[in-house]
Amino acid sequence: MALRMIVGLALTVIAFAVAGRRVWWLWRLAGTGQPAPERLAYARAHLATDIKTQLTEVVGQRKLLKWSVPGAAHALTFWGFIVLLLTIIEAYGDLFSRTFAIPGIGTWPAIGFLEDLFAVAVLAGIITFTVIRVRNAPERQGRASRFLGSHTRAAWLVLGMIFLVIATLLLYRGAQINTGVFPYHHGAFASQIVGHWLHPLGYGANSVLEAVFILAQLGVVLAFLVIVVYSKHLHIALAPINVLFSRRPDALGALEPMRSGGKVLDFEEADPDTDVFGLGKIEDFSWKGMLDMATCTECGRCQSQCPAWATGKPLSPKQVILDLRDHAFAKAPYMLASSDEEREKLPEAVKAEADRPLVGKDGGVLDPDVIWSCTNCGACVEECPVDIEHIDHIDGIRRHQVLIESAFPVEAAGMLKNLENKGDPWGMGSARRGDWISELDFEVPVVSGRIGDDVEYLFWVGCAGALEDRAKKTTKAIATLLHTAGVSFAVLGPAETCTGDPARRIGNEFVFSMLAQQNIETLGEAGVRKIVASCPHCFNTIANEYPQLGGSYEVIHHTQLLARLVSEGRLQPVGRVDEKLTYHDPCFLGRHNRVFTPPREILEQVPGVSATEMHRCRERGFCCGAGGARMWMEERIGKRINTERIEEALALSPDTISTACPFCLVMLGDAVSAKKGSGEAAETLEVVDVAQLLARSVTPEAPDGAKN
Ligand code: SF4
Ligand code: SF4
Known part of the structure; x- marks a missing residue:
């Protein structure tokens, strides 16, 4: 014994x-990471949620x-x-x-x-x-x-x-x-x-x-x-801690604001020499970012769902986390050294690791193509069993690349310039934002001064909805349906500018905050409280990111409002639309904001429509390739993401592919056109917004401009 x-x-x-x-x-x-006081404060203030999250995510293995x-x-x-x-x-x-x-x-x-x-x-x-x-x-x-x-x-x-x-x-x-x-x-x-x-x-x-x-x-x-x-089995101990300090309900929806030393960066006072501008080196990550790296289980669930990885790009969200972790561990002696003298005495390999740039073609921890391939679709965050926040890390790195290094895909420069100077990504200018209104046969009030009490919703049209020909058809369909249902609404017209989503997602927080503040001021002066947005990117930005800058509104997506109007009998789909269709979930509507059901409810109510789901749908929906400002970058590596998505849809032989996002409409429409050109898709196949289909059924006698 x-x-x-x-x-x-x-x-x-x-x-x-x-x-x-x-x-x-x-x-x-x-x-050695940056402070993240908000994580501690949130965890302390929401003990009941913390316990519930631990029970469902950790014990329940949800x-x-x-x-x-x-x-x-x-x-x-x-x-x-x-x-x-x-x-x-x-x-x-x-x-x-x-x-x-x-x-x-x-x-x-x-x-x-x-x-x-x-x-x-x-x-x-x-x-x-x-x-x-x-x-x-x-x-x-x-x-x-x-x-x-x-x-x-x-x-x-x-x-x-x-x-x-x-x-x-x-x-x-x-x-x-x-x-x-x-x-x-x-x-x-x-x-x-x-x-x-x-x-x-x-x-x-x-x-x-x-x-x-x-x-x-x-x-x-x-x-x-x-x-x-x-080993990677550190997750056994770290997973509950990482889940405890993760963003709630998850790291989807809003991006994290830019922080330096734990405080949200104020651009009027910020100094690039002393403040942290995005993630330029491993020490710029917060301790929560480092915890993410150490917690990764290497399960590869994120990799298996990533549209960039699936189409042959070099980006794997798992590999991003592992590369950052390997770098952090290899650089650790340098980061933990207490003086320059101590650092001088470190082995050459450690000093070489400390000198590696975080992003770089030759010898960087991450290749630039990895960082710029991300569509911010959220599939990785959705899948990760230990709540790792990939998008915040990737976009944090983009912020440093854009704001400090001025290193980003050259073709996106025009978009950023247009946003700064003209308020929309194409540089078409505010005067043309109301053109679609004159194509309707009823009045659409344009806000001037304060919005009246008789106006229930501000219809946020968005840049694509106001200026892009295909998306304008959706805008007119929504306006027609709201008018038909007797919903009082108004638009900002020329006073609306880009929400700043593409600027924020590419990493230009400066331009984002400029546009966002301008819009918040406009909305404040107009006394707007309720907004219906047709673009999921605008919807996400206004609903989830403007509160970070003091702008809080009740925001819904047009499919949510239209589904409600149909269920209340204020819109009656009577005309048959005899079409076999499949619905594509926009990432920023579905995964980022959990709006999966309303578009489907609308389609169910349209007589004649026969809807079939693609294999990758709802939470597992596959991106169209436009998010994360990818809409304004060339897709030079691998297969085009929109082609991959359309091939999945074509396997169901649909007459129509429906969606609820102007970006998806354009991306999928382009892929369909290419397939028609090669004879792989029927000439009659079309990509339309759910609102257009509903308009065809509710107002079958309406002129084409209103229907489409
Ligand atoms: S957000 Fe989407 S594209 Fe980006 S890494 Fe995650 S899964 Fe891949
Ligand atoms: S899903 Fe999460 S835990 Fe699994 S490999 Fe990806 S980042 Fe790591």
Whole structure:
């Protein structure tokens, strides 16, 4: 007994010392990041939400269970390890007394049964993981494998360790049954089976096996502890912390405001020499950003859903996080050094790592094409089981590239200049924003001065809706429907300017804040409270980002309002639209703002429409390629994202592809035109907004301008 105790305790002291050293190092490393007081304040102020989030995301494994088979395997393993904490207590107790039982509950057959049940469940989990890893091995699937780029050897090592944890557990319990010291007389079915196998060896051999496997069990558990803190399995400890300090309800919708030293940057006072302007080096990330890097499980769920990765671009959201993590760890001695003298003495490799630019073609941590390929579609954030905030990191890096380095795709320069000088991305100017109104056969009030009490909604038309020919048809359809339903609305006309979405998403926070403040002032002077927006990007920016600058309104998307008007009977779709169609979810409407149902409700109400879903829909919708200001950048690498999306739609042989976003309308329309040109799509195939389809049914007699 004494030897067993000494060896067990010695192993424990050594393992905790090695693991503790690493934890202290990680803690200090996170401390080199920028402060993020808002995360602490939010977590403190919303304790009830925190508990609910931990219960659903961590204990309930909500996101993981969206992937049924791997999710179930992970849940079994996770829950198994929680239950098996009891067996670790028992193993430690056995170091001191062979007949140890947890006080109060330690002899209940139900506890013995639960422990064995979850031991078997963990075994089932790791067998499933093994099959998944073999079937999805990068060597077999290449780029289609979500594990491509992950540290697969470490993953195999950990699977092996988990197997050893369960094997040694069942072996020592089986031996204990044969030596008569096992605390559970019934219930521990798996241990009893193992005990039955070991029984022929006799009492003496079982006594030895009992001691050996108790120590082996503790040794494996302690080795596992050390491996966890030195590997990607750090997520076992960090996931609950990362989830606790994540943005709520998630990191979709608004982008984080630009912060320096934890404070939101005020451009009137900011100084690029002393303030942090975006993310230019690893130390510019907040501690929460560093926590994200350390928490990544390398599961590759984000990579598997990324439209840029799926179409052959160099961007993988997983790889971005891993590259940043590898760089942070390699640069850590430099960041943790307390003086320049200490830094001078560091190995050359560390100094070289410290000199690496965060973004650069040659030797940069991230290739510029990685950063500029992102459409901000949010698929990565949606999928990530540990709530990593990829878009904030990518756009934070873009901010530094644009504002400090002036390094961004050259073709986007015209868009930024137009936004600054003319208030729209095409530089068409404010005077033409009201042209569509004259194409209608009814009056649309244009706000001048304060909006009247009789006006319920301000219709935010958006740049595309006001100036782009295809999107203008949607604008006219919405106006016609609102007019038909008797909804009082007005527009800003020439007083409306771009919301600033493309500027913010490309990283030019300065132009964004200029445009946003101008719009907030205009809306304030007009006394606007309720806004209906047709463009999901405008909708997202006004609803979620203007509050960061003091502009708060009640904002809805046109599909939400139109669906309500139909359900209230104020719009009656009577005309048949005999078409087979499929609906494309715009990322900034669906994933970013959870508006999935209203467009579908509208389509259900249109007589004759037969709608079929694409494989990638709703939360898993596939981007059109326009978000993240990609609309104004060339797509030179890989397959075009809009082509990939249209091919998915064409597989359903639709007559019409519907959507609810002017950007999607243009991108998908362009891809359809290309397919028509190559004879792969019917000449009659069209891409229309849901509002246009509804208008065709509600006002079948209306002139074409109003219908389309
Ligand atoms: S936001 Fe979309 S495009 Fe960007 S990294 Fe995530 S999944 Fe890829
Ligand atoms: S970022 Fe999230 S989804 Fe992507 S690999 Fe890491 S843990 Fe998985």
